[in-house]
Amino acid sequence: MGTTTGDPSALGSLASEDWVEVGSGESSSRVFASADGARYAKVASVDQMAELAGERDRARWAADRGVRGPQVLGWVESADGAVLTTGAVPGxxxxxxxxxxxxxxxxxxxxxxxxxxxxxxxxxxxxxxxxxxxxxxxxxxxxxxxxxxxxxxxxxxxxxxxxxxxxxxxxxxxxxxxxxxxxxxxxxxxxxxxxxxxxxxxxxxxxxxxxxxxxxxxxxxxxxxxxxxxxxxxxxxxxxxxxxxxxxxxxxxxxxxxxxxxxxxxxx
Missing domain, CATH: 3.90.1200.10 (Aminoglycoside phosphotransferase (APH), C-terminal lobe)
Known part of the structure; x- marks a missing residue:
């Protein structure tokens, strides 16, 4: 998944697959799970994008240093917000x-x-x-x-x-x-x-x-x-x-x- 700007909306980027909303994070970002349970997606509004980007960068940094955690699979931006997609951590x-x-x-x-x-x-x-x-x-x-x-x-x-x-x-x-x-x-x-x-x-x-x-x-x-x-x-x-x-x-x-x-x- 690459980075896009403009339409379609960030939430719309999930529409091509089956995702189930499973809750929200402490920051009120919406959290979705893929139908097979292998991936998660966090959807942030425009005012939450910087915070979600920070989570993306931290996850990448941690993974690069051998910390066991979610693998960043994708990042999509639009005029409406952003979507961070990560691999599910087993367990x-x-x-x-x-x-x-x-x-x-x-x-x-x-x-x-x-x-x-x-x-x-x-x-x-x-x-x-x-x-x-x-x-x-x-x-x-x-x-x-x-x-x-x-x-x-x-x-x-x-x-x-x-x-x-x-x-x-x-x-x-x-x-x-x-x-x-x-x-x-x-x-x-x-x-x-x-x-x-x-x-x-x-x-x-x-x-x-x-x-x-x-x-x-x-x-x-x-x-x-x-x-x-x-x-x-x-x-x-x-x-x-x-x-x-x-x-x-x-x-x-x-x-x-x-x-x-x-x-x-x-x-x-």
Whole structure:
């Protein structure tokens, strides 16, 4: 699939084949699956094109460095928007494993995340650092566009500007910590974005790479831990206790909390 401009519309570029709409991304782009399940297509409006192009570039960058994830198959632009087509990553989302598989799945997921975090920093052109994310949060909060359903229980019922002001008081120390422990982060590291081989429970790939970039490792670990604890509440404490040893480095609870509370304010 090549790049086109003008008519036909971006959505019309899917019309020649059988596609089924399967939902939307966090950015509200529409998501389609091919009839055979081998491909996915994200459709973005004009105002979402730059964000979708960023996901395309990140997926290509990650694939070039051996990160298991979606292969970019096509990119189509029109006056109405754009379509990104990728190959499906085999496997099942990590949040769908059986209760008796949780321990093995968690160990494999954390190991794969550590492998991602060990990629050379100087090769990554994408930023997901605190200054970038804070700017996103300031914009979302200023437009009163915070999604209440994304907030953590401790944040519910509170105004976005109050939540952001509290986090801003910690910014100097968090920036100092980030400077010494930056890694290549997935950026939206929840269990549904990690796919596992259903037999071995090994990680077969990461999906939704639109926020991949350099950041404090706790930005990823906070989302991963919260997602795992929300998904497997009976194992919540055990999962938390295991994280430092499985990851191979100490984990700072205050930094986890800071990044976990900032993330819901950055989604438009």
């Amino acid at each position: 099942v989302p990590a949040d769908q494993v059986r209760p008796d598989q949780v321990g093995r799945a968690w160990a494999n997921v954390v190991a794969a995340v550590r492998e991602l975090h060990d990629l050379p920093l100087d090769a990554c052109p994408f930023d997901r650092g605190l200054r970038t994310m804070l700017a996103l949060a300031q914009d979302v909060v200023a437009r009163d566009a915070v999604h209440p359903e994304f907030l953590r229980p401790e944040q519910e019922g509170r105004e976005g500007h109050h939540l952001l002001a509290e986090l801003a008081t910690e910014l100097p120390v968090r920036l100092e910590q980030e400077a010494s422990e930056r890694v290549v982060c997935h950026g939206d590291l929840c269990l549904p974005n990690v796919l596992l081989d259903p037999e071995t429970l090994e990680v077969s790939g990461f999906v939704d790479l639109g926020r991949l970039g350099v950041a404090d490792r706790h930005a990823d670990l906070s989302l991963l831990l919260a997602s795992a604890q929300d998904t497997w509440p009976d194992e919540a404490q055990h999962i938390q206790d295991q994280l430092p040893s499985l990851y191979g480095s100490p984990v700072d609870a205050d930094r986890l909390r800071f990044h976990l509370f900032l993330d819901p304010l950055t989604w438009d």
